[in-house]
Amino acid sequence: xxxxxxxxxxxxxxxxxxxxxxxxxxxxxxxxxxxxxxxxxxxxxxxxxxxxxxxxxxxxxxxxxxxxxxxxxxxxxxxxxxxxxxxxxxxxxxxxxxxxxxxxxxxxxxxxxxxxxxxxxxxxxxxxxxxxxxxxxxxxxxxxxxxxxxxxxxxxxxxxxxxxxxxxxxxxxxxxxxxxxxxxxxxxxxxxxxxxxxxxxxxxxxxxxxxxxxxxxxxxxxxxxxxxxxxxxxxxxxxxxxxxxxxxxxxxxxxxxxxxxxxxxxxxxxxxxxxxxxxxx
Amino acid sequence: xxxxxxxxxxxxxxxxxxxxxxxxxxxxxxxxxxxxxxxxxxxxxxxxxxxxxxxxxxxxxxxxxxxxxxxxxxxxxxxxxxxxxxxxxxxxxxxxxxxxxxxxxxxxxxxxxxxxxxxxxxxxxxxxxxxxxxxxxxxxxxxxxxxxxxxxxxxxxxxxxxxxxxxxxxxxxxxxxxxxxxxxxxxxxxxxxxxxxxxxxxxxxxxxxxxxxxxxxxxxxxxxxxxxxxxxxxxxxxxxxxxxxxxxx
Numbered sequence: 001x002x003x004x005x006x007x008x009x010x011x012x013x014x015x016x017x018x019x020x021x022x023x024x025x026x027x028x029x030x031x032x033x034x035x036x037x038x039x040x041x042x043x044x045x046x047x048x049x050x051x052x053x054x055x056x057x058x059x060x061x062x063x064x065x066x067x068x069x070x071x072x073x074x075x076x077x078x079x080x081x082x083x084x085x086x087x088x089x090x091x092x093x094x095x096x097x098x099x100x101x102x103x104x105x106x107x108x109x110x111x112x113x114x115x116x117x118x119x120x121x122x123x124x125x126x127x128x129x130x131x132x133x134x135x136x137x138x139x140x141x142x143x144x145x146x147x148x149x150x151x152x153x154x155x156x157x158x159x160x161x162x163x164x165x166x167x168x169x170x171x172x173x174x175x176x177x178x179x180x181x182x183x184x185x186x187x188x189x190x191x192x193x194x195x196x197x198x199x200x201x202x203x204x205x206x207x208x209x210x211x212x213x214x215x216x217x218x219x220x221x222x223x224x225x226x227x228x229x230x231x232x233x234x235x236x237x238x239x240x241x242x243x244x245x246x247x248x249x250x251x252x253x254x255x256x257x258x259x260x261x262x263x264x265x266x267x268x269x270x271x272x273x274x275x276x277x278x279x280x281x
Numbered sequence: 282x283x284x285x286x287x288x289x290x291x292x293x294x295x296x297x298x299x300x301x302x303x304x305x306x307x308x309x310x311x312x313x314x315x316x317x318x319x320x321x322x323x324x325x326x327x328x329x330x331x332x333x334x335x336x337x338x339x340x341x342x343x344x345x346x347x348x349x350x351x352x353x354x355x356x357x358x359x360x361x362x363x364x365x366x367x368x369x370x371x372x373x374x375x376x377x378x379x380x381x382x383x384x385x386x387x388x389x390x391x392x393x394x395x396x397x398x399x400x401x402x403x404x405x406x407x408x409x410x411x412x413x414x415x416x417x418x419x420x421x422x423x424x425x426x427x428x429x430x431x432x433x434x435x436x437x438x439x440x441x442x443x444x445x446x447x448x449x450x451x452x453x454x455x456x457x458x459x460x461x462x463x464x465x466x467x468x469x470x471x472x473x474x475x476x477x478x479x480x481x482x483x484x485x486x487x488x489x490x491x492x493x494x495x496x497x498x499x500x501x502x503x504x505x506x507x508x509x510x511x512x513x514x515x516x517x518x519x520x521x522x523x524x525x526x527x528x529x530x
């Protein structure tokens with residue numbers, strides 16, 4: 001193969017070996033992320049097979065898998081998962097919507113930030129379970145109180161990210177808008193919101209993650225269906241395999257929904273000039 | 282003929298500390314007026330007052346006898362300040378909200394032609410070199426056809442080769458585009474190469490300490506290529522002297 005030579009005026013430059021031999025990037029992708037879970041399952045199986053822990057306390061992965069299969073076949077897994085997903089979807093929607101309104105308001109207006117933010121920050125410190133009795137008193141034990149609890153969980157990461165994202169938009173970009181005669185609304189729509197979209201999407205991912213945690217708490221406080229109910233029911237009837245199966249379903253669903261949101265975020269913010277774009281997936 | 286851009290007894294202070302003025306200046310010429318001065322002399326503050334980004338503490342800025350309106354002003358900043366989520370065409374269209382789609386597309390094409398970037402319209406800012414990005418910024422400022430074009434050290438962040446190319450683009454704009462253009466720079470050669478009038482600013486607080494009208498030169502293009510031209514040499518010496526005296530003060 002002919003050696004590449006570059007002419008630069010009177011000089012001729014031959015690319016060095018280091019330039020010619022770029023190491024091929026090893027593309028592990030998601031494969032490397034499976035190593036640890038697989039190792040954990042193998043270890044778990046070993047512990048169960050050797051009887052190092054009582055089967056009544058830690059059933060093996062095969063037994064848990066069988067329980068999952070049974071739940072899927074009798075339709076209870078689909079019904080419980082559907083109930084949980086529905087509560088989460090409503091809670092996420094309401095929480096994200098409220099956070100978007102409040103985050104935009106407090107991010108754009110220093111006065112609104114001084115007015116609302118101290119109270120919201122104080123409420124953020126309240127443990128999630130502390131809301132439960134109040135919500136039950138106010139809204140009963142049915143879905144309204146659960147959805148509100150989830151919305152509270154989703155609200156804060158979205159709110160914080162959006163507020164700081166809008167407030168932190170580069171002043172220089174805002175000046176470009178002002179030079180072109182943009183008013184506050186146009187600036188918000190054309191400059192601030194697009195500029196803070198990466199922070200907002202990060203907030204949505206964080207909110208969704210907390211939403212999964214809060215839906216479990218909400219269903220464990222008193223529900224007749226849902227994955228949280230499967231957890232408490234498993235505890236009450238002494239079925240650790242059922243509890244572990246529900247935990248695994250929570251983990252898998254959380255991971256899948258986060259992956260979807262990460263892919264969406266990646267597509268929407270492809271304009272970012274970052275070192276390496278990770279989907280977090 | 283463009284109406285005059287008049288700066289009348291302009292004073293700008295930040296937290297009661299004066300950084301500019303009192304300063305009066307009338308810019309009647311088409312073509313470029315360069316404002317040259319050292320760092321901290323108030324050059325950029327003057328330009329921000331002209332653009333409306335800063336309100337003067339005292340005095341007025343008038344264009345054709347009336348306050349300057351945003352749609353009359355085009356501004357090229359020291360950095361490109363492109364919206365990273367918009368393509369090159371999207372960035373150039375940023376100041377064209379008032380136009381319908383057809384007129385907007387035509388204005389974008391014209392502006393990109395003027396800076397030689399017609400083919401880069403679909404690129405994102407992250408894909409551009411520094412020089413290209415600054416040319417997009419110039420196209421964005423030109424697209425709405427402003428009557429006043431303000432250039433705030435637009436070449437200072439560029440390497441020497443790119444800077445020379447960019448100077449060609451600015452000269453091309455000055456020759457083909459009817460606007461009152463003000464160039465802020467701290468580079469004397471750049472000011473003399475590009476401008477038809479050069480004012481030296483001393484500060485803080487910034488005041489005009491010298492003003493040279495170079496209208497008698499044969500033409501911008503010829504003058505710019507002849508740095509041994511007697512007018513170039515004498516004006517450069519006078520400018521250097523004015524700025525040196527300013528610094529000594």
